[in-house]
Amino acid sequence: MRGLGPRYTGPVLALLLISCTGTQTIKPGGEETAADTGTAADTAADSGEPARDLDEDGYAAGEDCMDLNAAVHPGAEEVWNQLDDDCDGRFDADGTWAGTATVNAQAVYEGNRYTFRLGCPFAGERKSGTFEWLVSCTTDADDEKAQLLLGPSFTIRPEDGGVELERWEGDAIVESAGGWDTPADATIVWSTFDRAGLAADVSAASLSMAVGATISRQ
Ligand SMILES: [Ca+2]
Ligand SMILES: [Ca+2]
Ligand SMILES: [Ca+2]
Secondary structure, eight states: OGGGGGGGHHHHHHHHHHHHHHTTTSOTTOOOOTTSOSSTTOBTTBOOOOOOOTTOSSOOBTTBSOTTOTTOSTTOOOOSSSSOTTOSSOOTTOEEEEEEEEEEEEEEETTEEEEEEEEEEEEEEEETTEEEEEEEEEOOTTOHHHHHHTOSEEEEEESOOBOBTTEEEEEEEEEETTSOEEEEEEEEEEEETTEEEEEEEEEOSSEEEEEEEEEEEO
16 A cells, blocks of 8 residues: 555646646736626726627618618718718708809889899708708999899898708798899709709799709809
8 A cells, every 4th residue: 555655646746736827817807808808897998899780781880870770871872861871971962052043134114124134153051951042143333224123232042941852942032232022933953962953033013033053062
């Protein structure tokens, strides 16, 4: 029996060595590592929370401005639907619009008919279902009849700026610095998200106006 003692010495030492090296990986308060996620000790840089992509379109919430609609994400095609399909911060034709309107006016005064043709700047802002726009005309300061019949300047603007999809149609108003105003009918039709046509007209006994413009997004 005495002869067996030394034979067990080797395995006992090996077990002691294994238990000592094992304490290195379970020490409380150890350094956070990439593989050690989802614990209370996680840091912001290593939260263990995968980026969420609820609609599974390949774009995580945040980058995806509507993460419950797989058709909406950066790079998607913008379509007429009152949504910001491509997540560029504007839906449909939102933006600043400009152009030059041509105004052909006819006024009857003391039995005589006078005609005027003006080029008038158009400025508009389309945003989230509204389109506020203004045509600003300045008449020829040397044209006495224009000053008398149209005023030194006049504007045309919509009475209601609400707009849906690719067509706006409604009442507008012509206001003259000469002290009068008159209603107009106006229509704006978008051919693309960057281009539209404006048509407006005034039809009154002593004044008629035809307004046309091609406007574009800036
Ligand atoms: Ca998504
Ligand atoms: Ca859209
Ligand atoms: Ca957009």
